[in-house]
Amino acid sequence: MSNTTNIHPRPILLVENSRSRVDQLKVWCPAEYRLVVVTSGNAAMGMLRRDAPDTYAGILLDFDLDRVPGVADERCGMDVAQVIIERVSRVTPILVHSENATGSAIAADRLRSVGFAVTKIPYRSLTMDDFLEWLDECEE
Numbered sequence: 001m002s003n004t005t006n007i008h009p010r011p012i013l014l015v016e017n018s019r020s021r022v023d024q025l026k027v028w029c030p031a032e033y034r035l036v037v038v039t040s041g042n043a044a045m046g047m048l049r050r051d052a053p054d055t056y057a058g059i060l061l062d063f064d065l066d067r068v069p070g071v072a073d074e075r076c077g078m079d080v081a082q083v084i085i086e087r088v089s090r091v092t093p094i095l096v097h098s099e100n101a102t103g104s105a106i107a108a109d110r111l112r113s114v115g116f117a118v119t120k121i122p123y124r125s126l127t128m129d130d131f132l133e134w135l136d137e138c139e140e
Contacts, residue, residue: 009034010057012138015044015080016097017062021123025060028128033057033135041076045083053089058138062123063098063107081107090115093137097123 010033016022017039029035036056038044061084063077077098084094094111098104099122108120119134 010138011036011055012135013038013044013047013056013059015041015059015061015077021062021097025131028131030132030135033138035060041080044080048080048083048087051087053087054092056088056092058093058095058135059084059088060095060097061107063096063100063103077103078107078110081111084111084116085114088116092116093134094118095131095134096120097126099123 009031012029012033012035014022014025014035014037016025016037022035022037022039026035036047038047061077061080077096077100084092094108094116096104096108096111096118098107101122104120104122108118111118117137119137121130
């Protein structure tokens with residue numbers, strides 16, 4: 001991790017619906033990065049479709065995104081992964097941190113198959129050192 005702090009922190013898209021996970025990742029996140037938090041698949045897909053392909057220095061992706069009350073057609077991490085494939089620059093590192101072993105493996109494999117660098121660590125196993133090491137990939 002560099003010792004210089006950018007005037008404009010680099011955005012990292014965090015697709016996560018657990019408040020406690022979001023809070024923990026914010027604590028771990030150094031000042032040169034800014035977590036852009038979305039709590040639903042639909043919101044993530046909308047942002048990725050709207051933003052430029054190289055907007056994010058990296059993407060943290062949960063797979064199981066709970067249904068949002070009142071939203072009839074909520075999307076999961078696989079749906080978000082498909083929009084990442086369609087819209088995001090292949091140089092953007094992805095960290096899949098879901099506890100859903102099967103779903104997250106499928107999403108990670110699909111992203112890798114089209115050229116993304118994907119790190120897959122279940123959230124319960126993710127440490128601050130793992131997170132910071134992954135952020136190093138976002139600098140390259």
